[in-house]
Amino acid sequence: MTHSDNPAKIEVRNLQKSFRAKHVLRGVDLTIKTGESLAVIGGSGTGKSVLIKNIIGLMEPDSGAIQIDGEDVIGMNPEDRERVTRKFGMLFQGAALFDSLSVWENVAFGLIQSQGMNRHAAREDALAAMVQVGLDTDIAERSPAELSGGMQKRAGLARAIATKPEILFFDEPTTGLDPIMGSVIDDLIVKSVRELGATALSITHDMASARRIADNIAMIYEGRIVWHGPVADIDHSGNEMLDQFIHGRSDGPIQLRVAG
Amino acid sequence: MRPLRAIGRGTIAIFAVIGRISVFAGTSLYHCVRPPFFPRLILRQMIEIGFYSLPVVGLTAIFTGMVLALQSFSGFGFAGEATIANVVVWGITRELGPVLAGLMVAGRIGAAMAAEIGTMRVTEQIDALTTLSTNPFKYLVAPRLIAAVAMLPLLVLVADVIGVLGGFIVSVYDFGFNPTTYLKSTWASLDAAGFVSGLVKAAVFGFLVALMGTYHGYHSKGGAQGVGQATTNAVVSASILLLLFNFIITALFFAT
Numbered sequence: 001m002t003h004s005d006n007p008a009k010i011e012v013r014n015l016q017k018s019f020r021a022k023h024v025l026r027g028v029d030l031t032i033k034t035g036e037s038l039a040v041i042g043g044s045g046t047g048k049s050v051l052i053k054n055i056i057g058l059m060e061p062d063s064g065a066i067q068i069d070g071e072d073v074i075g076m077n078p079e080d081r082e083r084v085t086r087k088f089g090m091l092f093q094g095a096a097l098f099d100s101l102s103v104w105e106n107v108a109f110g111l112i113q114s115q116g117m118n119r120h121a122a123r124e125d126a127l128a129a130m131v132q133v134g135l136d137t138d139i140a141e142r143s144p145a146e147l148s149g150g151m152q153k154r155a156g157l158a159r160a161i162a163t164k165p166e167i168l169f170f171d172e173p174t175t176g177l178d179p180i181m182g183s184v185i186d187d188l189i190v191k192s193v194r195e196l197g198a199t200a201l202s203i204t205h206d207m208a209s210a211r212r213i214a215d216n217i218a219m220i221y222e223g224r225i226v227w228h229g230p231v232a233d234i235d236h237s238g239n240e241m242l243d244q245f246i247h248g249r250s251d252g253p254i255q256l257r258v259a260g
Numbered sequence: 261m262r263p264l265r266a267i268g269r270g271t272i273a274i275f276a277v278i279g280r281i282s283v284f285a286g287t288s289l290y291h292c293v294r295p296p297f298f299p300r301l302i303l304r305q306m307i308e309i310g311f312y313s314l315p316v317v318g319l320t321a322i323f324t325g326m327v328l329a330l331q332s333f334s335g336f337g338f339a340g341e342a343t344i345a346n347v348v349v350w351g352i353t354r355e356l357g358p359v360l361a362g363l364m365v366a367g368r369i370g371a372a373m374a375a376e377i378g379t380m381r382v383t384e385q386i387d388a389l390t391t392l393s394t395n396p397f398k399y400l401v402a403p404r405l406i407a408a409v410a411m412l413p414l415l416v417l418v419a420d421v422i423g424v425l426g427g428f429i430v431s432v433y434d435f436g437f438n439p440t441t442y443l444k445s446t447w448a449s450l451d452a453a454g455f456v457s458g459l460v461k462a463a464v465f466g467f468l469v470a471l472m473g474t475y476h477g478y479h480s481k482g483g484a485q486g487v488g489q490a491t492t493n494a495v496v497s498a499s500i501l502l503l504l505f506n507f508i509i510t511a512l513f514f515a516t
Contacts, residue, residue, distance in 0.1 A: 058387050078395075085393045096388040099379070114393035159392075169391075 006034040008067070009167060009199040010055060015064035017050055024050045025061070026223035037193055037200040039214035039231075041207065041245065043254065047223045048203040052169055055201070056088060057081055068167070086114055089165035089198075091189075093172040095156035097144035103155050104130070104140035110163040129158040132195075133188050150181040154188065161192045168193055170202035174209045186212040207246050219245060221254060284475050291395065291402040298403050305407030309369050309466075310414055316368060317361045321419035324356050325426025333435055341437045345445035348427030354454040357419040358412075359506055362465035365412065366498040370473040373404055374494035377477025378487035386478070401474045405467060412466030413459045420458065457513040464509060465502050472498035 010032040017025040024047045032038045042048050053059040055066055057073065066073050068084050076084065089110075097106045108126035111117040117125070127137045133154045144152060153173065160168060173189060174182035186209050193200045193213075204210050210217060211231055218228040219242050227239040234246060244252030325348055332347040377400055380386050389396045424446060431437045473494045480490035 053387075056391055058390060082393050082395075085391065088391055090388070090391040092384045092388060094383055096384040098385055098388070100376075109394075110392040113399075163392075 006036070007070075008032065009034040009036070009069060010201065011065075011067040011070075012051075012055065013065040013067075015051070015054060015066065016062045017047075017054060017059065018062055024223055025054070025064075027064070028220070028223065028225055030218060030225060030228070032199055032201055034199055035197060037190075037202070037213060037215045038218060039202045039204055039210040039216075040218045040220055041204060041210050042220040043205060043245065046220050048205075048220055049171065051220065052171060052201065052203050056090065056169060057085060086163070087166040088169060089160035089163060089167070090169040091153070091156045091160045091171065091173055093175055095144070095152040097152055097155055097159070099144060102141050102143060103135075103147070106144060106155060107158045107162050109159060115163060126158070126162055129162040130155070132161065132192070133158045134184075149176055150178075150185070153177065153181075153185050157185070157188055157192065161196060164196055166196075166198055168196070168198045168200045170200065170204075170213070172204055172206075173202060173213070174204065174206050179208075182206065182209060183212070189213050280479075281471070281475055284478070285471055287397055288401045288405055288471065288474070291397040292405055294398075296398070298399060301399070301403035302406050305403050306411050308372075309365065309407050310411035313361075313365055313368055313411075313415055314418065316364050317415050317419050318422050320360050320364050321352070321357060321423040322426040322429075324360060325352055325423035325428075326430045327426075328352065328356070328423075329427040329430040330434075333431075341431065341442045342445040342448075344427065344431050344435070344437070345442055346449040348424055348431075349446055349449040350451075350454060352423035352427070353420050353450070353458045354510075355458075355506070357423055358416045358458045358461040358465060359502070361416050361419045361462065362412065362469065362502045362506075363499055365408075365415065365466070366469045366472075366495055366502060369408070370469045370494045370498045371491045373470065373473030374477040374480070374491045375487055377474055378480035378490040381478060381480050382483055382487060396478070401478070404470045404474055408466035408470035409463050410466075412462040412469075416458055416462035420455075453513060457509060460513075461506060461509050464505050468501045468505060469498045472501065 008031050010030070012028055012030040015025050015028040016023070028047070028051055030038075030040075040048050040051065050059065054061045061074065064074075068087065071084065073081065073084055097103075098109065101109070104123055104126045107129050108117075108119070108122035111122040111125055112119060127140060130137055130140065135151065135154050135158060139147065139151070144155065147155060170189060173185055177185060189200070189202075190213055192198075200213070202210070202213055211234075214231050216229065217231050217234055218225050219239070220226070221241055227237055227242045229237065234242060237243065240253050244254050328348050328351050329344055332344050336343060377386075380400070386396050386400070389399055428439070428442060428446070431442050432439045476490040476494040476497070480486045
């Protein structure tokens with residue numbers, strides 16, 4: 001599917017972020033078109049998580065620009081920022097379900113708190129979202145701690161899509177799951193993004209997952225995007241760093257610093 | 261130059277911490293008075309802080325009242341009902357009731373708040389709140405502060421009654437004082453300033469315990485070890501601040 005004619009949903013320009021002397025983002029440029037699903041790939045510590053946290057607003061960048069639907073979000077007042085955040089849904093790496101709430105209350109959280117829906121109606125919508133991601137509604141009253149890792153990811157996905165967001169973020173969606181469950185979660189992600197007509201940004205180092213969920217791939221290395229293109233092109237990109245990463249080779253331009 | 265550099269660095273670090281806590285407290289207070297409020301969460305915290313702390317505060321108070329009566333009796337030699345009742349009432353309502361209740365709540369509730377919020381921080385639950393358009397200060401911090409400020413005075417009120425009862429039990433059943441005379445002396449010993457100062461202290465202590473619990477939990481990092489550290493810091497800092505503010509409030513009420 002091509003989205004090249006669509007307007008930009010997320011636009012990142014020359015984004016820089018440092019933690020003391022450590023420059024994590026060194027000028028990231030990225031455009032995600034409306035309806036596109038982009039996966040940012042890269043090794044551990046290359047700045048993937050910092051990038052997504054800056055876009056969501058969990059971190060403030062040192063410099064650069066982030067636009068959502070053409071609006072500059074850096075330095076936005078809290079009310080406007082909250083309005084923009086309502087467009088987001090996010091699946092966290094560890095699902096990040098609230099321990100103190102039941103599964104359905106977790107899924108309905110955004111509906112109740114952000115959209116002001118009453119608890120009864122929100123419960124109905126939450127149960128529908130649970131069914132959508134293949135969760136049995138019998139577990140609605142259970143605590144998240146009683147669920148397996150795969151079920152927690154599904155509940156996290158149900159929470160992310162329950163508010164019908166325009167933009168979905170996925171942080172390492174298959175990490176910690178067995179390959180079959182990883183594939184199931186990927187299929188659910190693809191299905192959810194398509195059904196919502198949402199724009200999706202995923203970060204992952206799992207190449208199988210990236211190939212399944214993304215239209216386009218961007219590779220980040222040492223805080224910069226070193227390759228960006230359609231998922232179909234990654235096997236003949238001519239980019240040595242991308243080749244090394246997708247084939248998992250230890251020799252090549254990417255040098256891992258091993259302490260000791 | 262090295263010692264001077266170390267002193268300078270330490271001083272800057274202390275002021276940086278004071279600044280961070282002040283900003284955190286200011287932001288929290290802003291969200292305490294600005295809607296939307298979360299009545300269910302406030303009620304849940306009130307039950308957790310007020311109701312479930314009653315046994316530990318009650319036990320502390322009764323034994324403290326009993327010991328106060330015993331020590332007064334042995335310290336003053338034979339003293340009449342009026343003296344013992346006076347020492348117990350003043351000691352409990354002005355100092356020991358609020359301070360001991362505050363310290364007990366700091367150990368029980370401050371630690372629990374830091375551990376719960378700290379765990380939410382390291383498992384990205386606080387980030388999840390933000391992505392769900394919910395301000396963590398409004399959802400996590402404000403209900404705890406409101407509940408602690410509301411419940412500590414009530415706990416201290418209960419501690420005052422139970423502490424005085426402890427003194428009464430020892431005085432009547434151990435020293436053989438006349439219960440009616442002792443109760444009359446107790447009533448006569450009550451002074452409005454001492455009683456009110458105890459309740460004001462309790463509200464301030466509640467604020468400090470909740471502030472330290474939420475502050476350290478909110479800023480915890482590094483997994484289980486970080487959460488453990490946050491819990492320790494919450495209890496230690498709340499206890500020290502509580503004793504410092506006890507002195508300040510006492511000086512404000514009673515210094516001539």
